[in-house]
Amino acid sequence: MRSSWADSVANAEESAPATGAAPAPVANHQNSRPTRSSYVPPHLRGGGRSPENQVPAAAPTPAGAYPSGAVQPAGGYAAAVGGTRWAAPPGAPSAGVGVVRQGGGGRGAVGGGGGGWNSRPGGWGDRRDREPNPFGDSEPAAVDVDFESQQNTGINFDAYEDIPVETSGHDVPAAVNTFAEIDLGDALNENIRRCKYVRPTPVQRHAIPIVIGGRDLMACAQTGSGKTAAFCFPIISGILKSRPPQRPRARTAFPLALILSPTRELSVQIHEEAKKFAYQTGVKACVAYGGAPIHQQLRELERGVDILVATPGRLMDLLERARVSLQMVNYLALDEADRMLDMGFEPQIRKIVEQMDMPPRGVRQTMLFSATFPKEIQRLASDFLADYIFLAVGRVGSSTDLIAQRVEFVLEADKRSYLMDLIHAQKANDVPGKNSLTLVFVETKRGADALENWLYTNGFPATSIHGDRTQQEREYALRSFKSGATPILVATDVAARGLDIPDVAHVINFDLPNDIDDYVHRIGRTGRAGKSGLATAFFNEGNMSLARPLCELMQEANQEVPQWRCSIWWT
Template structure:
């Protein structure tokens, strides 16, 4: 299928062509027609599936088709609520790209910076507002934002909102929304609290489920390096230089660890910076921009800071620390292999992390191959790959992962009134 077959208006097709996009991803193919029909949507999909375009494109079309009726009004017509500042900025950039020929206004607001520029933009009126919960509520309480005439509401990354403690803020925002609206709800997972929230927000929704978290890892080439904790930095520098990696995202568990890794990489001549919640918004945006423009070879990030990072042609992700939540591993490596592309993930596993590795393999249903030949192997007998039931492997680049096991988890989400079917 091509975008031409989705009944999109010419200005949007022209913008998509300029961006080099011809074929919609599965979630775009299934979601865009549903939204254009005015239906509520429950989307179970994670970042990297093309989710932003799945709601941005039809929202722009619906607003553009009713632009004459809205001309002269300064009220907000569509609100996109998202958990992090980085993701808010990227969604705003998507609206800019897809709506470049429509003449609609869009603005983004988030905390960590002065509100002055943001309030000036709001005074002039906007069609689409992209916001993080804290700054949105703050400006609502100050009287800068009213949602009385809202036509469309998008709640993005709902499960991450829950993880970050925003669930009560979201409920406060929802109380201010008009009942006569179209709602689009997206979440990578559906824990009971999120399922309950979705049921309270949506009216006869169409459900679109794409790429369950356990299967997303299949298209990404993965390797495990068994290594002593004290040798991780030497191994990291070795892999970056050995594979001539120009743009690599490195994950660790703590903010302090991110700073230390970036500092140690700089000492050996590898340009790196850290991305985490303790950095100022300006510092975070600068680090991300430098990474996107190849001024940095390595960006070292914590999980919350990295959520929503969307960098084109990111070939490698390295897990310096394995996460203790297996779903987080899949989200991490999903930073590469975006929108159907292939990617490579290297992961370091020390003796204390072997239980995390077992949980990851249980969730994904994959036996991740272990690289047995590298300069800094873990030589303790108790920590050898065989001790963990691993199949030792020294696979060349391009070789696929080990034999798949049958996944043992099923998605948990509410039953919709109608389920969207993939187009032929």
């Protein structure tokens, strides 16, 4: 028999640390590497280092510095020897990512967010004190501070002012200029202040009033434009304003909102953002994705869920096991919908939306977000959305002119040496004390492994991410990259869409993709949130099919295209 929510809280409290206790220390994963994978990162190969001689990763490293004990190869960065794939990077938070809690502090007393609305008659009460703080601060946000007085630390809003916005449909709600104009509720407004959001981005200015007004939405926006908040804010606000539904007390989870995304990494990212936005509101967000033990995700779902973020494959598994029911879903959001179709998820998405127990269109509210608007997405919108509003922020399928694009003619045999020159030049221009990250895209998994190994051998601390990595390896690689412990990330397209990695100063297309939309999404990892960035592409005879659309794209983004390139590309 399933225990009650009160029992689950009591059981959790017995095993959880006391409120206010220091978070559990990050385990030294160099001494507990995953046994399922035969992959060994370059910096852990052949060193003859015994576990007792490993460099500990306990003390955080100052910004811009490397762990003590790092070696300084000639002509390159300091090579990190702390084990970036297996040990938590310097200064990384102890909380794990998603429901794979690697570093402690994630599940807490009541599972990182409580039991959802099933256990929320009239409010949270003392459960607020046991909810892990996703902001990492100790003081609550000042509720009496105006939005306009907040200082934003990461978004250049002035760069958004000239972005064109188009809407189509009848009775389009008016856009807003400040969050104060939107009735989101006090709890959500407080968390927006905690996030230091000064004012809405263009997609948020238009999308949030549309969704709060009860309309379906098809939105096309440039990468890094704040789409996650554009659908999370109205979903959380709507759940808070609605009467808490009576859901069956069974092992089956009944979410009120479903967010589908194409990749594990993007799902984890959306989940982390949703937890921040829903902090101490009583709204519980959970995440489910493949590549991680399903039993951990099932336990989290049993504790209650209001917002479920999931990849299509894992959600189908949960539905077929009857562990998730969609019959109470009021909000459906599809993020990076074009990417999901590119990855072959359309049959699964259609089965989830049309053949399971989800309420039909017109009953549920549906939001579809995509960076491009091909015919396949248009068909999906017509099938899933009812009386929807189309919103386009910027030119559909274009890149932002905040990204300086350079295309260099480089033969295959010269790519590695040219890459080394670029990295040396960037290192010379880095601002001391600031992470300046480089993202290098390659076409194949084998190519990613080979380039990562070559970079490390030549004194450049690098890590890599691709589809053959385990979920644990991918999470470690991303954490190590974001923290600056390994400031170079070699990636296949698994990391190309949706991921919001701050401080990516340079995106290098070591291997150009075959499709211009993939190029747009790749370079969109820099120049995010209104900040400038640099994108360099290595072009040669093997990329001639991309020549014409690449030239057109650069011209539309106000990039200078040298005459010799145009003469080659247009012939």
